[in-house]
């Protein structure tokens with residue numbers, strides 16, 4: 001089942017768009033079905049769950065973190081992940097950088113833009129993102145330049161559209177993040193992570209380079 005679902009999505013997804021399998025709340029057996037069907041990038045949203053799954057999966061899996069990350073949980077997450085997609089505060093960005101410096105690791109991150117109507121959603125405003133990029137971004141992505149955040153690489157933007165059936169609303173949300181992404185011309189800042197099971201075709205029309213799909217691959221989550 002999982003293999004068939006993956007196959008269906010891959011047939012529709014442009015080949016240059018990376019597919020991230022969002023495996024939160026699903027058991028390792030399901031993840032292995034996806035792995036056996038060729039999937040290598042998996043994303044989790046809870047630190048403990050990520051840390052528990054990593055040793056049970058093959059070593060060539062690339063793990064992404066997509067949930068709200070508290071700075072006291074960094075050690076559960078950062079040793080394992082190739083990308084933190086959900087950086088939503090300057091405090092977190094600085095803590096990740098400090099962890100990277102202490103552990104001799106450079107961590108790739110995406111900045112999360114607050115999209116959508118939900119007040120509960122995390123993320124920066126456009127102005128906050130531009131200000132981070134002005135103070136840190138140019139130095140980060142050019143190699144060898146000393147900078148205050150030398151253990152972080154700012155790789156792009158992540159966003160979640162409003163949770164609605166109304167395609168016009170989703171379209172407007174993705175248009176906003178697309179516009180911001182296109183306005184940022186920095187070498188190495190090349191990932192636009194938008195689109196989930198409900199809305200990824202719209203995200204692809206807005207230039208997504210990465211989509212994060214859970215339900216369409218693994219089925220409904222049991223909480």
Ligand SMILES: *Cc1c(COP(=O)(O)O)cnc(C)c1O
Nearest residue numbers: 022045066196197212213214215
């Ligand atoms: C859970 C989650 C997804 C996947 O959602 P589906 O609707 O199951 O595809 C994508 N992105 C983030 C940030 C998530 O938390």
